[in-house]
Amino acid sequence: RSMKLERARVLVQDSLERHLYENAVFWADKAVSVSRGAAHDVFVLAQALFLGGHYRRAAQWLSSNGLIQSHLVCRYLAAKCHAQCAEWKRVIDLLDIPAVANADAELTRKELSDIGDTSLILSTAVDSAICYLRGTACQALEKRAYARKNYKEALRHDVFCYEAFNSLISHHLLTPQEAREFLDSLPFDEQCSDSEEGDSVKFLYYSQLDVKSQDFQERDVPALLEQSLDVAVVAMEQHYVNWDHDAAVQISKQILKQDPYHPQCLLLHIGCLVAQEETNDLFLLAHKLVDDCPQEAISWYAVGCYYLSCRKFDMARQFFSKATTIDPLFGEGWLAFGHAFAHEGEHDQAVAAYQTAARHMPGLAGRALLRHLQSCAARDARDGEGFAQWREGHPGKKLSSSRCAAQYK
16 A cells, blocks of 8 residues: 555656646545545645646645645645635735744744655745745735735745845835845845855845946856846846946847746836837837737737837827736836826826836835926926936936836936
8 A cells, every 4th residue: 555655646746747737636636545635645636736727626625624724834835826816815814824924944844844845836945935925915905015024024034035035126115225234134144055155146136226336337247147147137237227228138139039038128128129219129029929928917018118109109008008907016017107198198197107106116216206207208398307317316226217217208
């Protein structure tokens, strides 16, 4: 019997590694039967269901077997299932059970050991993953202060939790100064295996805070990271915020050859094409993105930018609306949406869109920026000069301020 159980478990893991999820579900069901419902096998079956896209089945399976209350990692996986279904209130309800909120590293490690090897989707830093997932749920419910708190806590638990860092930066939940002070407080030395690894992680994070600063320009790229596309995007961003669009496009074209759907690169590349008035290239890119990735907000954002460049503002509004419907947290989409309104003198709608952008990007000094963007769109030269003065006085602000000014000038 033990050999049959071991064989079934091997078949499940082999199927998961080959991305044969239905196969994994089939053999995991047999492992559960042979082991008489052992926690390890129940969890692995739920894991296979999750990876196969059967989110409600996975959550129900964990619940019906009584593992949500008794095992932290099972509770986390159930919350992930509900997150995939956009049931954010349920996610928070699961993660805010006292046993989860007060879980410490020892409890996490013990439960992982009891359940077995969960390295496929979990790590021993499950407490960090829980904080990140709670932050995602809070942000989806527009509880930004709680989202910021949980993202920061996720990084304190695990400095390698890039998703938490990216959420803080990409949604502008921290100002550059706040982000720098927060990174200074993180335990890199304690969690990194050696000083070289710690320096590399610090470089990757600090380089995204303020690409225009003198500190970044003088910082050497670690040799082992020179081929990283993300590092190349940071170099591209540096050219972009310094208004060198030609150099930025040269880098972005190389990146997009290797990864045509790199999200950060695409957002910058679209901005460059708008700034350079390359409407033909913008049309081709938008058409490709809509054909290949119609479920992504950036695809429809690209279409909207094309129509904005062609000064067809009514059409641009339609596609910016679609982009922000797909991703309500897409700050750049809301900015562009507001600018399309402002170009036609629809200032009330423009202000509403700008205010939404400011809510989703609170660390951007949004009110000053958005007010001046609207005034530029209204061709108020005096206030437009005020925006230029504001920009000169805030050279350390995150890219989006410069990006928006370039795109929609």
